[in-house]
Amino acid sequence: MKPPVLMKKGAEASLYLAVWHGRKVIIKKRLPKQYRPSELDMQIRTYRTIHEPQLMHEAKMAGVPTPTIFLVDLKNASIIMEYVEGEQIKRLLNRVSKNERQHLCFNIGELTGLLHEYGVIHGDLTTSNMILNSEGKIFFVDFGLGEKNKELEARGVDLHLMKRALQSTHFRFADECFDAVIEGYASVLRTEVLRNVLDKIKEIEKRGRYVAERRERE
Amino acid sequence: MLKDAKITMKKTDKAYCLGIESTADDFGVGISTFNGEILANVRSDYVPPEGGIHPREAARHHAEVAGKALEEAFTKSKTKPKNLAAIAFSQGPGLGPCLRTGATVSRALSSYLDLPLVGVNHCVAHIEIGKLKTGAVDPVTLYVSGGNTLVAAFEGGRYRVFGETLDIALGNCLDVFAREAGLRQASGMPFGAVIEKLAMDGEKLIPLPYAVKGMDLSLSGLLTAAVNLFKKGRCRLEDLCYSLQETAFSMVTEVTERALAHTEKKEVLLTGGVASNRRLQSMINVIAKEHKAKFCVVPSEFAVDNGAMVAWTGALAYMQGVVTPVEKSFVKLRWRLEEVEVPWVK
Numbered sequence: 356m357k358p359p360v361l362m363k364k365g366a367e368a369s370l371y372l373a374v375w376h377g378r379k380v381i382i383k384k385r386l387p388k389q390y391r392p393s394e395l396d397m398q399i400r401t402y403r404t405i406h407e408p409q410l411m412h413e414a415k416m417a418g419v420p421t422p423t424i425f426l427v428d429l430k431n432a433s434i435i436m437e438y439v440e441g442e443q444i445k446r447l448l449n450r451v452s453k454n455e456r457q458h459l460c461f462n463i464g465e466l467t468g469l470l471h472e473y474g475v476i477h478g479d480l481t482t483s484n485m486i487l488n489s490e491g492k493i494f495f496v497d498f499g500l501g502e503k504n505k506e507l508e509a510r511g512v513d514l515h516l517m518k519r520a521l522q523s524t525h526f527r528f529a530d531e532c533f534d535a536v537i538e539g540y541a542s543v544l545r546t547e548v549l550r551n552v553l554d555k556i557k558e559i560e561k562r563g564r565y566v567a568e569r570r571e572r573e
Numbered sequence: 574m575l576k577d578a579k580i581t582m583k584k585t586d587k588a589y590c591l592g593i594e595s596t597a598d599d600f601g602v603g604i605s606t607f608n609g610e611i612l613a614n615v616r617s618d619y620v621p622p623e624g625g626i627h628p629r630e631a632a633r634h635h636a637e638v639a640g641k642a643l644e645e646a647f648t649k650s651k652t653k654p655k656n657l658a659a660i661a662f663s664q665g666p667g668l669g670p671c672l673r674t675g676a677t678v679s680r681a682l683s684s685y686l687d688l689p690l691v692g693v694n695h696c697v698a699h700i701e702i703g704k705l706k707t708g709a710v711d712p713v714t715l716y717v718s719g720g721n722t723l724v725a726a727f728e729g730g731r732y733r734v735f736g737e738t739l740d741i742a743l744g745n746c747l748d749v750f751a752r753e754a755g756l757r758q759a760s761g762m763p764f765g766a767v768i769e770k771l772a773m774d775g776e777k778l779i780p781l782p783y784a785v786k787g788m789d790l791s792l793s794g795l796l797t798a799a800v801n802l803f804k805k806g807r808c809r810l811e812d813l814c815y816s817l818q819e820t821a822f823s824m825v826t827e828v829t830e831r832a833l834a835h836t837e838k839k840e841v842l843l844t845g846g847v848a849s850n851r852r853l854q855s856m857i858n859v860i861a862k863e864h865k866a867k868f869c870v871v872p873s874e875f876a877v878d879n880g881a882m883v884a885w886t887g888a889l890a891y892m893q894g895v896v897t898p899v900e901k902s903f904v905k906l907r908w909r910l911e912e913v914e915v916p917w918v919k
Binding site for chain 2: 364365366367388389390391392394395398399478479480481483500512516519520522523524526527
């Protein structure tokens with residue numbers, strides 16, 4: 356067996372590419388963070404290592420592709436999961452045609468809708484956490500900040516974070532992307548739920564600091 | 574802001590930019606050259622007798638000290654008003670009455686001396702002075718103060734906010750806890766420093782809510798929980814200060830690390846009033862090392878609100894031909910960082 360190769364050193368965890376029982380796998384290891392006290396560190400790492408696979412499983416039930424979990428090792432705060440062969444949406448989005456971009460975003464919106472409908476909040480819906488595989492399926496990864504929650508507030512924040520991520524990473528076409536996401540989202544959810552979520556997003560935006568809508572009231 | 578054709582700086586005796594800062598409790602006057610030499614940085618901070626900053630009282634303080642601060646800045650820098658090329662001022666974001674006082678002083682100067690006005694975004698100014706003073710070129714910035722808590726980095730002509738607080742600012746969280754716990758602050762020993770000192774004697778980590786949501790974070794629940802625990806009276810104040818610091822700082826550090834990993838930039842800049850906290854510095858230093866990035870912390874004098882940062886940012890903007898006509902010099906209380914184009918970067 357070849358030794359694991361460090362593929363990505365994320366902020367929260369390191370991803371290793373390895374071969375495990377003949378399969379290409381990703382080992383996601385939450386390494387101790389030296390900057391925080393060890394009690395707090397253990398608490399955060401254990402919590403996220405338990406919850407992430409649970410949420411990935413729930414996501415599958417909702418119809419959202421996620422890597423298959425093979426092993427959860429709490430002691431080392433690591434998860435062994437399927438390696439999804441494909442490309443990050445983050446890298447793809449700035450490169451493809453407008454049509455393809457809208458198609459991808461619509462698809463992302465649909466998947467987010469399915470997820471929310473099922474009561475799962477992803478918690479970090481950035482385009483680096485979505486992978487397009489060779490069959491054209493989009494996989495959602497990194498549920499480390501997710502939660503089970505059916506409240507409007509959580510859904511609103513989830514979508515708001517995606518909007519913010521689009522604005523910071525794909526600022527040239529953030530608006531058209533987010534519109535397509537919402538279109539896809541709308542195709543999954545019931546109209547009254549959708550309206551409530553959209554109102555919630557507006558409310559959350561107004562809650563933010565120094566936003567135009569709030570400024571107008573002054 | 575209007576953008577005229579680029580102004581080419583001729584060698585004249587008009588070689589300085591004066592900057593006025595008055596977004597909150599500090600009134601500052603700075604004088605900078607167009608090469609980034611800070612010749613004066615005069616500050617006068619308003620310390621409320623009790624409670625938080627009352628905007629009107631702070632504004633009254635600013636109006637009272639403005640004349641003296643300007644005079645001192647000219648004396649210290651050995652410059653004369655006739656040597657100025659532009660008047661820069663903090664146009665926002667901040668507290669209305671305070672901002673208006675600074676803007677009024679700036680407009681008066683600009684009109685009397687017949688000099689162009691340059692409206693500067695307070696958050697941009699914090700980043701620019703940080704870069705100037707630490708030599709950072711393209712950092713991920715963690716800006717933590719009484720009014721702001723955000724992680725930003727340059728991309729596509731602007732400083733983009735990668736993560737920020739969803740409710741209160743980090744400095745605000747510490748201040749309110751300190752006040753609720755009956756602590757006293759003094760000039761030169763703000764609440765943050767009082768808490769930092771107490772936290773050094775903390776021994777036990779008390780569990781408090783840890784709320785990182787994607788790149789954003791929330792501090793209000795943490796504050797409420799800490800205040801409630803204090804009121805119950807079963808925890809040592811030192812332990813509470815320690816736990817509050819550890820939890821809150823871990824949150825901002827986690828978000829900063831996420832931005833660092835996401836942008837893959839090679840510098841981290843720590844600025845704002847809370848930047849002088851040693852414990853926070855050490856945490857950010859750890860993640861910088863881990864991501865092979867250079868850790869830069871702004872010296873205290875320039876990390877807190879100050880006039881020099883406004884003067885220098887004004888100078889940068891003015892060199893690009895950015896000036897603010899008087900009729901557009903109204904203050905902007907909620908002026909977001911990413912609304913501002915920064916044509917002088919790259």
